[in-house]
Amino acid sequence: MLAVAAAVLFGLALLFELVGISVQVITSTLLVTAGLFCLALYFAGVGSRQVTYRRRAHR
Template identity: 60%
Template sequence: MTAIISAVLFGLALLFALFGISLSIITAEVLMLAGLLCLALHLAGVGSGPVRVRGYSRRRPAR
């Protein structure tokens, strides 16, 4: 989910940069930083849903 949000933020940042749009505090740089934050959270595994573990948290070695 955070990857999708990141893509949307990067798209908005591109549009803001192309058309020179700046809304008081929201600029292309702010949107780009927010997109990078969402991308970093996605790569860290945040927002991927709960991890369900049955039994042991580690796999037993194969025999």
């Protein structure tokens, strides 16, 4: 999920850069930084859900 969010942010940054849009605080540099942050979290395993089921032997 974080990788998809990063891709969207990178796409928006590219669009902002190509068109030359800068909306007050939201610039292409901010979007690239946010995308890199999402990728860093994704590679660190923050957004991944790893469920491990253990079966206990009942006697």
